Amino acid sequence: MTRRKGLFVVLEGPDKSGKSTQARRLIGALLSRGIKCLHTREPGGTGVAEAIRKILLDPSLRVSPTAELFLYEASRAQHTEQVLRPALAEGRVVVCERYTLSTDVYQGLARGLGLKTTTTLNKVATGSLAPDLTVVFDIPDREFHARDRGRVLDRIEREDAPFHRAVRAGYRALAKKAPRTLLVDGTRAADELHEEIVARVKRLSK
Template sequence: MASRGLFITFEGGDGSGKTTQAELLDAWLRERGETTLRSREPGGTEVGEQLREIVLHHRGEISSRAEALLYAADRAQHIDTKIRPALERGEIVLQDRYIDSSLAYQGAGRALGVDEVRALSVWASGDLWPNLTILLDLDPDSARERLDSARTRFDRLEAEKSAFHGRVRTVFLELAAAEPERFLVLDATLSIEDLATRIRERVSALLAA
């Protein structure tokens, strides 16, 4: 877990509303006088943005293991150069996707094995885990409808078939069930305001502790 600051990650399938809720929580925390850092994976650093373009938008074939290693490289750079320094300064880090996404997308979606991808991710991150992971749960069909109405360009993962996204969702829920103290699981079909309220309640409890 984070040593001085607070590390909060947002997880869930594509189209579940992670970015919207991260933005709302960031604004609420800043209104309270907290110092925050918003980031994302893949990306979040200069090196990471280049890796993001490769891993999400490269038109040629990328093998599943190569994909997992690219995500791990992004994570290692991100944690070492941006996230750990922010936490050591006592900041609240709000991050869109982290290790749980690798376990769901590469471990289950790409069928590389959750345990194998976990070992790689733990090594890449230096075994840094969030204080809180907010999982916005949405069934793949509803997520696809949201994406279809909002996007004209789909990345390599968004473009995968329903069965892939079904495996991803299953593992997200299994991870949450295994670590209920770390996860806050929310129904992503709730209103934006209702989701924001529930997230603030959980974060308020963390801040008070």
């Protein structure tokens, strides 16, 4: 296993909670300081994982909860080995949208497969590579619709209201217990959230 020396930052939260916005801004701030970094996302980030992402998000497919879990973990295994570990070994700050917490929340809690199963499979897929910081954006469900602006919805976004409520509740519950995890109010101004995240990352990189 490659030795780690970079910094691993994960951005989490429900759909449209601001992950990509804050990832882009954090990467911008790091680059402007001349810090070597990498912006990536799950599911995806490699050829194999992006191919799996297409299956996972295709609204025309019916995927069983267990098959879904394994597809996410297959994508994660490939991404961890091919992208995350090498970048961290090079000393980069890796900013990744979604990681193991998404699987605990969506498959473990919202789909009901259980946290025991998801934590076990997360460990297998990642070889126990854990983030140095996970930021969870909490937004009320109505905010999703306000931010959505009539786009075509993917397979997961098309789930019913109780599923999305379970996702939000799951994030809030797990974020409070998980190590090195910061739960933030995702309805705050993007500028303010950016400042807070940069301050956290700075403290960790010292």
